[in-house]
Amino acid sequence: MTTSPSPAARPRAGSLARRPDVAVLVVILTVDGARVKVLLVRRSAEPFKDSWSLPGGLLMDSESLDEAAARKLDDETGVTDVFLEQLYTFSDLDGRGSVAVAYFALVDSQQAHLARRREWPPAWFGVDELPPLAFANETVIDYALRRLRAKLDYSNVAYSLLPPDFTLSQLQHVYEAILGRPLDKRNFRKRILSLAIIEPTGGLASEGRHRPARLYRFRERRPVVF
Amino acid sequence: MTTSPSPAARPRAGSLARRPDVAVLVVILTVDGARVKVLLVRRSAEPFKDSWSLPGGLLMDSESLDEAAARKLDDETGVTDVFLEQLYTFSDLDGRGSVAVAYFALVDSQQAHLARRREWPPAWFGVDELPPLAFANETVIDYALRRLRAKLDYSNVAYSLLPPDFTLSQLQHVYEAILGRPLDKRNFRKRILSLAIIEPTGGLASEGRHRPARLYRFRERRPVVF
DNA sequence: CCAAAAGTGTTGGCTGTACACCCATGT
DNA sequence: ACATGGGTGTACAGCCAACACTTTTGG
Numbered sequence: 001m002t003t004s005p006s007p008a009a010r011p012r013a014g015s016l017a018r019r020p021d022v023a024v025l026v027v028i029l030t031v032d033g034a035r036v037k038v039l040l041v042r043r044s045a046e047p048f049k050d051s052w053s054l055p056g057g058l059l060m061d062s063e064s065l066d067e068a069a070a071r072k073l074d075d076e077t078g079v080t081d082v083f084l085e086q087l088y089t090f091s092d093l094d095g096r097g098s099v100a101v102a103y104f105a106l107v108d109s110q111q112a113h114l115a116r117r118r119e120w121p122p123a124w125f126g127v128d129e130l131p132p133l134a135f136a137n138e139t140v141i142d143y144a145l146r147r148l149r150a151k152l153d154y155s156n157v158a159y160s161l162l163p164p165d166f167t168l169s170q171l172q173h174v175y176e177a178i179l180g181r182p183l184d185k186r187n188f189r190k191r192i193l194s195l196a197i198i199e200p201t202g203g204l205a206s207e208g209r210h211r212p213a214r215l216y217r218f219r220e221r222r223p224v225v226f
Numbered sequence: 227m228t229t230s231p232s233p234a235a236r237p238r239a240g241s242l243a244r245r246p247d248v249a250v251l252v253v254i255l256t257v258d259g260a261r262v263k264v265l266l267v268r269r270s271a272e273p274f275k276d277s278w279s280l281p282g283g284l285l286m287d288s289e290s291l292d293e294a295a296a297r298k299l300d301d302e303t304g305v306t307d308v309f310l311e312q313l314y315t316f317s318d319l320d321g322r323g324s325v326a327v328a329y330f331a332l333v334d335s336q337q338a339h340l341a342r343r344r345e346w347p348p349a350w351f352g353v354d355e356l357p358p359l360a361f362a363n364e365t366v367i368d369y370a371l372r373r374l375r376a377k378l379d380y381s382n383v384a385y386s387l388l389p390p391d392f393t394l395s396q397l398q399h400v401y402e403a404i405l406g407r408p409l410d411k412r413n414f415r416k417r418i419l420s421l422a423i424i425e426p427t428g429g430l431a432s433e434g435r436h437r438p439a440r441l442y443r444f445r446e447r448r449p450v451v452f
Numbered sequence: 453c454c455a456a457a458a459g460t461g462t463t464g465g466c467t468g469t470a471c472a473c474c475c476a477t478g479t
Numbered sequence: 480a481c482a483t484g485g486g487t488g489t490a491c492a493g494c495c496a497a498c499a500c501t502t503t504t505g506g
Contacts, residue, residue, distance in 0.1 A: 019245050020285065022325055059246065065317040065325065089315040089327050091291040099248055099291065099325070101315050169485075186487070187469060210483045211476040395457070412460070413496065436456045437503040 020091075021098040024068040025056035025137075027087065027144035028077060030109040031161050031177045035126040036148075037109070038141055039076060040133070042120035047094070048134035054141070055122065056100065069103035076122050077112040079105075083160035083223060088143055094135060104144040106160035152178055154226050156197045159218040167205050167213040168192070195226055246317075247324035250294040251282035251363075253313065253370035254303060256335040257387050257403045261352040263335070264367055265302060266359070268346035273320070274360035280367070281348065282326070295329040302348050303338040305331075309386035309449060314369055320361060330370040332386035378404055380452050382423045385444040393431050393439040394418070421452055 028039040040052040055076045059068050087102040114122050151157045161174050172188050204212040254265040266278040281302045285294050313328040340348050377383045387400050398414050430438040
């Protein structure tokens, strides 16, 4: 969503207009087993050099915020067609008055190929086991988690956390990991099926499974609100 | 909410980091009778000089985004203690790549004293009767309205659109104006009272009324989620 | 006395939640 | 044979929507 801003009101007498740095941050989340994980990188510059932080960077010449966020996501994970949404814009906390536009992305951990840098490669961390982070990055991650939990209730965002074909149990595990509580199997299936956001592929999952399970796919691999 | 941003990643080779203008816009909404209205001002500078637009301006030295938005709101309406929340950050549409952080505010039109500039004073416009606007300001207003309608359903934001003491009918009119449809009186009262977000003051409203009505006030004059 | 707004309950449908057993396959 | 996960239905409760009349006051 790239729409227009508005008034280039002139600075008033007595005050100075600022030209702050504008950074983009991306909270990249995935579900791995029963845990929600977030992708972190090591900072290569001061301040907080060498401490873990969310991936991000400055806005490049003539790119929009959405483009910058998608670029960052691609840089770190090699993934492009996933759920990516603006989260919140933070100001003022690197001490030098910069502005940081946070995004959040949902990726299938199987599909992501993390950047293989020689030093300080990115890594996944369970959101309950975060290392000390630069700036107030915990706040940003909390914000993303709250938003994700809310969206799970009224949208199909989970499409971005699973492979194209998946079983209802896999889907349920994703919901349980994000909500942090077990869900009743029958109620879950009833609800999801009645929403008609997924459809059976006709195939069966048999890979090392006990009883083969029906495969489903999302009708839309883009965000849909119920 | 002023929290910290993150990485001051260095620009990479081959690309140029941008130092864009950062503007703050405020969608100031009120409910007047049966209409939702938005405050607009006339632009005093190119581009779009003299056309209507949302109030806004550049970030001043050493102020946060929230402070800038509150300042703008105060400048235009003289109002300070109201609902004010960040909405979305737009990039790229004044053609010169600026970044605009939009906020939205809810004010009681009785309480707002519009800035009395000699020329081009601000004015209220019904959101269904907007004049031609600068940039893509219609998009921003739409966004605010959607958010407001959603919040009405699960928060007490309406507190900011009414005087401290009000009748249930007044509250219902506010809801009806925002949702754009009539609500059943008995169901409305039942629902609101069961939420326990308001309480009777003990007083009665009798000003030019037919039958005196009980007055209520919000238990919390700050945002609360149900 | 008439107009205008305040106030008040009940019913039916729908939705969400709790809950337990059998089956197919792999080992 | 057993362990593992897949698959299925019912009953109760709470919530929301529909619906009409009486009362009080001002003009």
